[in-house]
Amino acid sequence: MILDMFDLSGKVAVVTGSDTGLGQGISKAFVEAGAKVLGVSRSASTATQEMLGAENFSYLTADLSTLDPVETIINTAVEKYGKLDILVNNAGIIKRQDSIEFSVDNWDLVINVNLRTLFFLSQAAAKQFVKQNSGGKIISVASMLSYQGGIRVPSYTASKSAVKGLTMTLANEWAKYGINVNAIAPGYMATNNTQALREDADRSAAILERIPAGRWGTPDDLMGAAVFLASKASDYVNGFTLAVDGGWLGR
Numbered sequence: 001m002i003l004d005m006f007d008l009s010g011k012v013a014v015v016t017g018s019d020t021g022l023g024q025g026i027s028k029a030f031v032e033a034g035a036k037v038l039g040v041s042r043s044a045s046t047a048t049q050e051m052l053g054a055e056n057f058s059y060l061t062a063d064l065s066t067l068d069p070v071e072t073i074i075n076t077a078v079e080k081y082g083k084l085d086i087l088v089n090n091a092g093i094i095k096r097q098d099s100i101e102f103s104v105d106n107w108d109l110v111i112n113v114n115l116r117t118l119f120f121l122s123q124a125a126a127k128q129f130v131k132q133n134s135g136g137k138i139i140s141v142a143s144m145l146s147y148q149g150g151i152r153v154p155s156y157t158a159s160k161s162a163v164k165g166l167t168m169t170l171a172n173e174w175a176k177y178g179i180n181v182n183a184i185a186p187g188y189m190a191t192n193n194t195q196a197l198r199e200d201a202d203r204s205a206a207i208l209e210r211i212p213a214g215r216w217g218t219p220d221d222l223m224g225a226a227v228f229l230a231s232k233a234s235d236y237v238n239g240f241t242l243a244v245d246g247g248w249l250g251r
């Protein structure tokens with residue numbers, strides 16, 4: 001039956017950035033679809049665990065601006081749940097500053113979290129999938145700025161454009177192992193990430209006016225796309241960045 005193809009019962013997922021926002025929504029979607037989730041965030045994912053229950057959701061606290069936690073993350077998922085099926089690279093940060101003054105720190109921090117760790121965590125997950133001979137699903141959270149330039153966010157745009165390219169590269173190399181590598185490009189979603197934009201009355205009005213759906217997105221808006229790309233229903237979808245943007249890119 002078609003709905004069975006979306007069932008994640010028995011699957012094990014790692015979701016980065018699970019303490020709040022979109023990663024919390026994706027964790028909720030996976031648990032509701034039947035999966036066990038190990039969340040990884042800068043701060044403890046206690047609110048997510050309270051929402052989903054400790055039997056379905058456990059978490060690590062780790063700083064993903066370095067590669068130090070990569071091995072521990074994969075090992076913890078495997079030790080706790082016996083295997084790994086799904087990785088969601090959702091953790092990400094944005095730094096806003098005029099490009100003419102943009103600091104090296106704002107460049108390095110964003111690139112390290114949004115791209116460098118994303119690549120090496122994907123590599124570690126892929127090695128585990130190959131070891132298990134199971135195939136697997138890797139989903140990265142990209143952005144509208146995988147497609148557009150943005151303003152005052154050069155390291156963010158560079159990282160998210162690279163995520164879209166890398167998604168294609170990894171799909172090309174890892175499809176032969178039964179690994180699907182896709183990305184979701186959220187539009188403008190109401191989370192901490194966009195708080196500064198939403199508090200700027202002029203920018204907020206300009207953004208809202210341009211979204212055909214006429215509203216900011218919410219973490220719940222990503223749940224369907226996340227389950228689709230994590231499930232058997234997307235087995236022949238590979239290397240693609242799926243926009244969930246209320247129509248923004250079509251405008």
Ligand code: NAD
Pocket residue numbers: 016017018019020021022023040041042043062063064065090091092093113141142143144185186187188189190191192193194
């Ligand atoms: P958010 O700021 O609420 O969440 C960011 C998450 O990343 C948090 O869970 C945080 O713990 C984690 N994180 C950041 N730096 C980390 C570090 N050094 N170590 C470990 N974890 C770290 O924002 P969000 O909107 O939920 O963002 C989630 C993802 O979605 C990000 O990759 C973001 O770029 C992307 N995104 C968001 C929007 C939007 O409109 N909100 C749009 C496009 C893409």
